[in-house]
Amino acid sequence: MFKFFHKLASPPHFYELSEKMIPWFLFPAVLLIGYGTYMGLFVAPPDVRQGDSFRIIYIHVPGAYLSMMAYSTMAISAGIGLIWRMKLAHAVAAAAAPVGAWFTFIALVTGAIWGKPMWGTFWEWTDPRMMSELLMLFLYFGYMSLRAAIDDVGKADKASAVLALVGAVNLPVIHYSVEWFNSLHQGQTILADDGPAMGMDQLAPLLVNILGFSILFGALVLRRVRTEVLYRERHKRWVKKMVLAGNA
Amino acid sequence: MSQPAAPLPAISKAVIAVVKRDLLLAWKRPGDVLNPLIFFLMVITLFPLAMGPSTAEMQFYAPGALWVAALLATLLSLNSLFLSDFEDGSLEQMLVSPVPLSALALGKAWGHWLTTGLPLVIVSPLVAASFQMSLSVTGVLMLTLTLGTISLSQLGAVGAALTVGLNRGTSLLSLLILPMAMPMLIFGARTVSLVAAGDGIGGGVYFLAAFAVLMMTISPFATAAALRISNE
Numbered sequence: 001m002f003k004f005f006h007k008l009a010s011p012p013h014f015y016e017l018s019e020k021m022i023p024w025f026l027f028p029a030v031l032l033i034g035y036g037t038y039m040g041l042f043v044a045p046p047d048v049r050q051g052d053s054f055r056i057i058y059i060h061v062p063g064a065y066l067s068m069m070a071y072s073t074m075a076i077s078a079g080i081g082l083i084w085r086m087k088l089a090h091a092v093a094a095a096a097a098p099v100g101a102w103f104t105f106i107a108l109v110t111g112a113i114w115g116k117p118m119w120g121t122f123w124e125w126t127d128p129r130m131m132s133e134l135l136m137l138f139l140y141f142g143y144m145s146l147r148a149a150i151d152d153v154g155k156a157d158k159a160s161a162v163l164a165l166v167g168a169v170n171l172p173v174i175h176y177s178v179e180w181f182n183s184l185h186q187g188q189t190i191l192a193d194d195g196p197a198m199g200m201d202q203l204a205p206l207l208v209n210i211l212g213f214s215i216l217f218g219a220l221v222l223r224r225v226r227t228e229v230l231y232r233e234r235h236k237r238w239v240k241k242m243v244l245a246g247n248a
Numbered sequence: 249m250s251q252p253a254a255p256l257p258a259i260s261k262a263v264i265a266v267v268k269r270d271l272l273l274a275w276k277r278p279g280d281v282l283n284p285l286i287f288f289l290m291v292i293t294l295f296p297l298a299m300g301p302s303t304a305e306m307q308f309y310a311p312g313a314l315w316v317a318a319l320l321a322t323l324l325s326l327n328s329l330f331l332s333d334f335e336d337g338s339l340e341q342m343l344v345s346p347v348p349l350s351a352l353a354l355g356k357a358w359g360h361w362l363t364t365g366l367p368l369v370i371v372s373p374l375v376a377a378s379f380q381m382s383l384s385v386t387g388v389l390m391l392t393l394t395l396g397t398i399s400l401s402q403l404g405a406v407g408a409a410l411t412v413g414l415n416r417g418t419s420l421l422s423l424l425i426l427p428m429a430m431p432m433l434i435f436g437a438r439t440v441s442l443v444a445a446g447d448g449i450g451g452g453v454y455f456l457a458a459f460a461v462l463m464m465t466i467s468p469f470a471t472a473a474a475l476r477i478s479n480e
Contacts, residue, residue: 082473138427145423149414158477159410163424166406166470170428173459177431 009088011229012238018222025219032212040205047202056114058206062213063107064129067136070100070217074143075168078161088225090157091232093164094147095224099217101140108133128179135174139167153232254347262347263355270359273332284325284364285371291317292375303380310379311389311440315433318368318393322400323425325364327418329356329408330475339412343479353471354464357405365397381444388443388453392436395456399432400425402463409474431459 007013040058047054074096081089111130112122124130143160150156198206233239254262274281295313299305333339333356342352369390376386407425414420439452 135427135430138423142424142427145420146410149411149416149420152480155477155480159474162406162470162474162477163410166403166466167428169462169466170431173431173462174428177434177455 009086011088011233011236014088015226015229018226022219022222022226025215025222029212029216029219032208033216036205036208036212040202040209044202044205045199050118053114053117054202056110058209060107060110060114061206062210063103063110064133065210066213066217067100067104067107067133069214070096070103071136071139071168071171073217073221074100075164078164081157082161082165087157087232088229090161091225091228092221093161094157095221095228097140097143097147099220099224101137101144103213103217104133104137104140108137128175131178132175135178136171139171143167259347259351262345263351263358266342266352266355267359267362270356271362274363280325280328281363281367284321285367287324288317288321288368288371289375291320306379307381307444308441310376310381311444312437314372314375314379314389315393315396315437315440318372318397319400319426319429319433321368322364322397322404323422323429325360326404326408326425327411327421329360329405330412334412334479339475339479343476349472349475350468353405353409353475354468357401357464357467357471360405361398361401365394365401368397369393385440385444388449389440391453392439392456395453395460396432396436399456399460399463400429402460402467403428405471406467406474409471409478412475412478432456435459 008017037058041055044055046052074093077089077092077096080086081093108130111133115124116122143163146163147156147160150159230239292313295309295317296306299309299313330339333342342349345352372390372393373386376389381389404421404425407421410424411421435452435455439449439456442452443449
């Protein structure tokens with residue numbers, strides 16, 4: 001088991017393995033998202049109160065979920081990279097940040113589109129979850145601009161890892177402090193105390209999409225890590241050999 | 249890296265020495281203390297000009313305005329926290345010192361608070377009076393500002409350590425610190441407004457105190473790690 005991880009951390013091995021792994025992520029993701037979105041948009045019954053407007057949750061909720069999962073992926077891999085000095089983990093953290101920022105953006109935009117017919121406004125400054133997501137986006141921006149400002153890759157890795165960890169400690173504090181404002185966001189639906197408030201025929205496509213988005217996230221991060229690895233190892237012999245052989 | 253650990257009295261002596269040194273430096277370069285303070289007053293001045301000078305309106309936005317101004321003034325001063333140490337080489341001496349770097353980082357953060365946070369707290373009653381805040385509201389304002397600026401100095405030390413020696417330091421530092429500073433702003437400004445509206449102090453002050461303690465506990469270690477990385 002340990003040997004497997006050790007081998008995985010070696011860049012040439014990872015580069016080779018990830019090429020085979022990506023299709024295993026990408027195809028299930030496309031299938032699941034396709035199925036979930038089709039079922040959500042066309043088959044699931046309209047909501048009693050919200051009508052067809054509710055269907056945006058099939059993109060909105062996975063996006064919001066992934067924005068948080070990407071941040072924890074980033075912080076955990078940054079921590080692993082900092083503690084065990086694993087370069088590949090730093091590459092994963094660097095790759096997860098822009099993907100996470102995009103999912104956060106998707107969650108914000110779909111939320112705003114949904115908010116217009118439901119709340120009568122695109123943007124509600126006092127809603128805690130919108131504010132949390134917006135601040136999350138700012139945290140991603142901070143992380144990415146710190147990386148961009150440091151030229152040395154190794155230094156950028158470690159500095160941004162410290163920032164990611166400090167951000168991870170602060171994230172719950174930020175979340176609960178914006179919750180202190182009065183909320184008009186609708187209450188939790190999936191994990192409501194007395195079982196899901198949605199019918200199973202509405203919930204199932206959502207769960208399928210969340211799973212599909214998560215796997216898609218895996219595929220996107222893998223793809224980006226491959227590019228990162230290639231860039232970081234550009235002076236190494238294995239990269240030159242591969243490029244000359246025309247396999248890159 | 250493996251040096252004999254310094255005994256506790258030596259550590260506290262070193263922390264006090266760092267704080268004293270920063271106070272002395274501030275005394276010799278009064279601009280470092282005055283600039284953020286003047287900036288604070290200028291930002292405050294913007295609000296009545298932009299939002300309208302009627303007393304009712306002013307009392308409504310004054311707590312928020314004061315807090316935003318304090319936050320911006322603190323951010324402005326953070327950039328120079330490690331800069332002169334970085335330039336004259338004393339930062340490197342701190343890195344090789346047998347005293348734990350985190351202890352020295354704690355001293356630096358306290359030095360920053362004493363030279364920027366504390367002056368802000370001291371001037372704030374003056375500004376509060378100009379917004380016609382009552383005495384009890386002013387007291388709450390000073391209390392929240394004290395706790396909030398302590399957290400800001402601690403949190404900001406991490407950002408300053410991460411960006412020291414970088415070209416685009418100032419704008420980057422604000423980008424890193426502002427999202428994490430929101431909780432202080434929310435609780436600080438809201439508590440003052442609530443008290444001004446006749447409510448009790450409530451949990452906001454407890455939250456600010458807890459956050460200050462959390463920041464004092466974590467940030468010296470993060471600052472030390474960041475300083476090591478920045479000086480590789």
